[in-house]
Amino acid sequence: MAKQPAAVVGIGQTHHRAKREDVSMAGLCREAIDRALADAGMTLDDVDAIVVGKAPDLFEGVMMPELFLAESLGAAGKPLLRVHTAGSVGGSTAIVAASLVQAGVHKRVLTVAYEKQSESNAMWALSVPVPFNMPVHAGAGGYFAPHVRSYIRRSGAPTHIGAIVAAKDRTNALRNPYAHLHNEGTTVESVMASQMLWDPIRYDETCPSSDGACALVIVDEDTAKASPNPAWIHGTVMRSEATSAAERDQVNPQASRDAAAALWKQAGITSPIDEIDAAEIYVPFSWFEPMWLESLGFADANGGGWRLTESGGTAMDGRIPVNCSGGVLSSNPIGASGMLRFGEAALQVRGAAGEHQVDGARKALGHAYGGGSQFFAMWVVGAARPTN
Amino acid sequence: MRDVAVVGFAQRQMEEFDGSPTCVELLVPLFEECYEQTGWTRTDVGFWCSGSSDYLAGRSFSFVQAVDAIGVIPPVNESHVEMDLAWAMYEAWLKIQTGEVDTAVVYAFGKSSAGVLRRTLALQLEPYTMTPLWPDTVSLAGLQARVGLDTGQWDERAMAEVVNRSLTDAEKNEYAVRKGGSSVEELLARPRYADPLRKHDCAPVTDGAAALVLAAGDRAREVCDRPAWITGLAHSVDAMSMGTRDLTRSPSAERAGTAAGTAGVEVAELHAPFSHQELILRRELALGDDVAVNPSGGALAGNPMFSAGGIRIGEAARRIWTGDATRTLGHATSGPALQQNLVCVMEGRS
Numbered sequence: 001m002a003k004q005p006a007a008v009v010g011i012g013q014t015h016h017r018a019k020r021e022d023v024s025m026a027g028l029c030r031e032a033i034d035r036a037l038a039d040a041g042m043t044l045d046d047v048d049a050i051v052v053g054k055a056p057d058l059f060e061g062v063m064m065p066e067l068f069l070a071e072s073l074g075a076a077g078k079p080l081l082r083v084h085t086a087g088s089v090g091g092s093t094a095i096v097a098a099s100l101v102q103a104g105v106h107k108r109v110l111t112v113a114y115e116k117q118s119e120s121n122a123m124w125a126l127s128v129p130v131p132f133n134m135p136v137h138a139g140a141g142g143y144f145a146p147h148v149r150s151y152i153r154r155s156g157a158p159t160h161i162g163a164i165v166a167a168k169d170r171t172n173a174l175r176n177p178y179a180h181l182h183n184e185g186t187t188v189e190s191v192m193a194s195q196m197l198w199d200p201i202r203y204d205e206t207c208p209s210s211d212g213a214c215a216l217v218i219v220d221e222d223t224a225k226a227s228p229n230p231a232w233i234h235g236t237v238m239r240s241e242a243t244s245a246a247e248r249d250q251v252n253p254q255a256s257r258d259a260a261a262a263l264w265k266q267a268g269i270t271s272p273i274d275e276i277d278a279a280e281i282y283v284p285f286s287w288f289e290p291m292w293l294e295s296l297g298f299a300d301a302n303g304g305g306w307r308l309t310e311s312g313g314t315a316m317d318g319r320i321p322v323n324c325s326g327g328v329l330s331s332n333p334i335g336a337s338g339m340l341r342f343g344e345a346a347l348q349v350r351g352a353a354g355e356h357q358v359d360g361a362r363k364a365l366g367h368a369y370g371g372g373s374q375f376f377a378m379w380v381v382g383a384a385r386p387t388n
Numbered sequence: 389m390r391d392v393a394v395v396g397f398a399q400r401q402m403e404e405f406d407g408s409p410t411c412v413e414l415l416v417p418l419f420e421e422c423y424e425q426t427g428w429t430r431t432d433v434g435f436w437c438s439g440s441s442d443y444l445a446g447r448s449f450s451f452v453q454a455v456d457a458i459g460v461i462p463p464v465n466e467s468h469v470e471m472d473l474a475w476a477m478y479e480a481w482l483k484i485q486t487g488e489v490d491t492a493v494v495y496a497f498g499k500s501s502a503g504v505l506r507r508t509l510a511l512q513l514e515p516y517t518m519t520p521l522w523p524d525t526v527s528l529a530g531l532q533a534r535v536g537l538d539t540g541q542w543d544e545r546a547m548a549e550v551v552n553r554s555l556t557d558a559e560k561n562e563y564a565v566r567k568g569g570s571s572v573e574e575l576l577a578r579p580r581y582a583d584p585l586r587k588h589d590c591a592p593v594t595d596g597a598a599a600l601v602l603a604a605g606d607r608a609r610e611v612c613d614r615p616a617w618i619t620g621l622a623h624s625v626d627a628m629s630m631g632t633r634d635l636t637r638s639p640s641a642e643r644a645g646t647a648a649g650t651a652g653v654e655v656a657e658l659h660a661p662f663s664h665q666e667l668i669l670r671r672e673l674a675l676g677d678d679v680a681v682n683p684s685g686g687a688l689a690g691n692p693m694f695s696a697g698g699i700r701i702g703e704a705a706r707r708i709w710t711g712d713a714t715r716t717l718g719h720a721t722s723g724p725a726l727q728q729n730l731v732c733v734m735e736g737r738s
Contacts, residue, residue: 003486024516056448057470061515063443064470067723068514071627077643080625080728081479084442084470086449092467096479103485104389128447130409240436240466242456255463371452375466 005385006101007230008346010040010217016180016331019118020211025065026072028213029112032336033073036110036215040227044074047217048106053083053093053113054335055370058125060116073112085238087282087370089113090214090338091377094366095236097218098379102233107220113339114213122209122334141206141285143372145198147250148287152200154251155290155303159200162286163191164309166205166329169283172316173326175355180210180331191286205286205329212333214340221385231346231381234363235266241374250373256295259376264297267380268387269363273298276380277361278321278348280341282368284328289314292367293322316358324348324356338368342379349383392484393608393615394734396425396493396601397702401563401690404501405595408453410445411497414597415457422493422601426611430459434489436466439476439496439694443511446502454497465489472496473598473698474623474659474720474730480602481621490604497597498693505593505693513724514628525724526590529662530582532635532725536664537584541636544584547663548575551588551688554663558685565690566592588688591661596692598699616705616716616734620648623730628723638672641719641729645673648717648731655680655707655716657700661687665726669719673731683707697721701732708736 012035014020020028037043050073052066062068066075066082073080085092090113097111123139151157170186173179186204194204224230239262241255242248260272269275279298283289290305298320299308308314314322323329325344328337345366347353353361363382369375398421400414407413423429436458440451451468458464465483469475473496480492506524513519536542549572556569566588581587608615624640624647626633650656650673658673658681660666666681675681682688684703687696697720704718715735722728 003488056442058442058448061511062519063441063508063511064722065515067512067625067727068518068628070625070727071629075625076627077624077639079623081475082470083467083479084451085468086452096467096482099479099482099486103482105482105485125448130447238465238467239463240455240460241463242460243452244456245461247461253463254461258463371449374452374455 003102004104005221005232006098006218007224007232008216008381009219009224009227009230010036011343011347012036012039013178013214013340013343014212015178016210016212016333018209025060025116026069028116028211029069029073029114032213032215033110033112036217040217042217046108047074047110048108049079049100050075051081051083051093051097051109051111053089053339054115055087055089056125058120059122060119085370086375087334088338088368088375088377089370090336090340091342091366091368092238094216094339094342095238095377095379098233098236101218101220107223109218110215111218112213112215113336115333115335116211117209118211141198141201144285145201148200148285151251151287151291155306157290157303157306160188160192161290161306161309162200162205163188165286165289166191168315169323169327169329172324172356173330176325179326180208201285207284207328207332210331210333212331212336214336214343216339216343229350229352231349232385234380234382234386235263236379237263239376243372243374251291252295252301253373255374256376259378260296263378263380272296273320276320276363276365278324278358279365280325280344280367281322282328282338282341283323284332286329289322321358324353324358338377341368342366346381349381390485390604391617392481392602392604393617394600394701394705395603395608395612395615396422397705398422399563399598399699399702401565401594401596401692403565405499409499409502410450411499411595411597412454412457414497415454415495418495418597418599422599426601433491433493434465435480435483435492436464437476437480437492437494438468439471439473440498441470441694443508444498444500444693472720472722473695474701477600477698477701478621478623478730481618484602484604490607492602493599495599496695496698498695499595500593500693501595526582526585528630528724530585533584533662533664536636539636542664542667544576545572546667547589548572550663550666551575554682554686554688557683558689561685561689563690564685565594567685567689585662589663591687591691594690594692596695598695598702600698600702612709614709614711614736614738616708617737618732619735620733622647625728628727630725635725636668638668638726638729641669641672641726644729644731648733650674650717650733652715653679653717653733654713655683655704657682657684657704658719659687659697659700659721661691663688668726697730705734708734
């Protein structure tokens with residue numbers, strides 16, 4: 001049996017903040033869920049199944065929190081799945097939810113991803129000493145800085161490229177009322193003047209630590225017909241590669257390249273930069289924009305990424321607008337960050353992105369990665385029902 | 389729906405795994421067994437999905453190293469659920485149903501002995517009003533058993549009969565960590581452990597890992613003489629709140645059973661970590677007295693966290709491969725007092 005068409009008809013997200021002390025975990029999720037259901041014109045009674053995603057349970061200090069959340073998420077009496085695939089989890093969760101519809105098992109699926117980082121301490125949660133394992137003790141920035149240095153060395157990128165990305169994303173975030181950071185007046189110069197944290201990554205080039213959630217309503221073709229502007233799912237992909245392998249290329253991982261190739265093929269896209277109108281790419285540290293642009297095939301792998309960024313090609317009015325929402329650099333509720341990318345891509349093709357809408361966007365990419373760049377989840381959504 | 393079957397199964401269960409902190413080392417020989425059973429190599433597998441828990445492992449991202457056990461060069465199509473193996477299998481079944489892939493290997497692992505399991509699982513409860521009281525799993529199950537006893541829905545003798553049958557059957561299961569039948573009288577004479585539960589009413593703390601192989605249509609027939617075709621696969625969850633639930637019932641098990649279609653089942657492998665929970669499940673799944681329950685010995689003989697539910701499906705599938713049965717059921721549970729349940733019904737067709 002062929003894959004059934006599926007579309008996003010409801011999108012909701014929270015206001016992302018460092019500490020959402022006004023809501024519990026359940027309240028945070030419901031803020032996103034209620035907005036997504038209102039957007040879809042549905043209630044929880046209309047939902048067949050619920051898929052929850054989040055990053056490690058140690059981030060909040062509750063083991064398998066979806067069990068205690070089941071009732072408040074409206075899952076009691078329904079099938080409930082809990083996905084956890086590291087930082088890519090928000091994307092993977094949306095893909096699992098989509099597969100429930102694509103498999104023909106359910107017609108209306110609600111998916112929610114969240115992180116309430118203020119409940120615990122992410123740095124601690126990532127650094128629990130494990131016997132017989134190499135301690136990382138680096139946090140994410142220290143882990144990824146060598147990858148970035150390697151990219152700069154390979155590509156000959158000028159040192160201010162990361163600052164261009166940061167200034168762009170922080171400026172884009174001013175048009176997104178949900179973004180965690182609204183830092184007026186961020187410029188390349190101000191980013192370059194900020195504190196160096198993990199050379200070459202400066203303070204203003206790192207993502208914040210956020211509380212937040214994102215929810216999507218994904219439905220079958222018949223249900224989607226009732227929506228004025230469904231975002232049709234044109235392709236989904238997940239790929240994973242090894243963590244410990246000397247031959248890994250962490251700058252441009254094979255899992256990323258393989259995932260992109262499979263995704264473009266599924267979506268019938270031959271030239272991503274010409275056919276994708278907006279991209280929401282997982283960029284937790286500024287330099288990952290040019291790195292992923294190359295890996296995804298938006299630019300050549302010999303420095304095409306930084307040249308595209310430097311030319312202004314990834315700005316709101318550029319050839320391929322990247323992270324019009326402000327991206328992970330402006331809001332990072334880890335478990336939800338991937339779903340925010342997927343949801344923001346869907347908002348663009350629905351023409352519902354408000355002040356950060358790209359005019360006439362018809363096809364958009366949602367992208368997430370996790371771990372030490374070994375887990376990838378991506379989708380392409382379009383304003384038109386897929387023909388392939 | 390596509391025809392999808394369980395065509396491979398490998399498991400390890402032990403009281404204490406002497407090795408890496410997460411049982412990851414057990415996965416490599418398990419995958420080897422799956423390849424031997426199917427004649428496949430890694431590249432024949434279209435999708436991988438695993439189940440495990442970071443809290444059980446005492447660290448974040450415990451599944452990351454497990455992915456390396458696959459040997460993921462080149463990269464693979466892979467996912468993970470923070471759930472039992474049975475739900476990892478559900479995700480893989482979905483993936484096959486979309487038509488994207490035809491084959492999958494799912495696996496899970498958990499080292500329960502690394503901590504005090506009954507306390508670790510207290511962290512699974514509602515964090516604001518329940519977890520601070522540290523109500524442990526065994527005590528919560530004791531409350532559940534007590535309600536059933538006090539309302540006359542079962543008696544201690546019925547619980548002991550479940551134990552006696554399970555531990556007698558477990559003598560034939562090389563992976564059982566607790567085995568050896570006795571008599572109902574002798575079992576009832578043993579001391580109580582968490583009133584009204586005796587130690588044998590509670591699943592032993594078990595380390596282990598397991599893997600299942602799924603394949604669609606001809607891919608299943610190619611590798612298995614008598615595939616265990618999945619005719620029903622469904623799951624559901626109830627609210628956690630212990631104070632508002634009728635603890636003698638499990639509505640989510642009933643819904644999953646109804647959706648999967650349990651009629652005509654000859655063998656049922658039920659994931660009941662406490663003896664009285666088998667009695668609840670038999671009722672919710674409408675299993676008559678003619679159904680053989682837990683011929684493997686069930687969870688009372690071995691309960692490796694995060695693979696024990698999937699092991700029930702593997703054991704039920706095996707009865708079909710061997711021709712011992714034509715229609716079997718595997719069940720998995722998660723959460724306190726049977727909160728979340730999955731039912732997989734399989735049949736042989738030759």
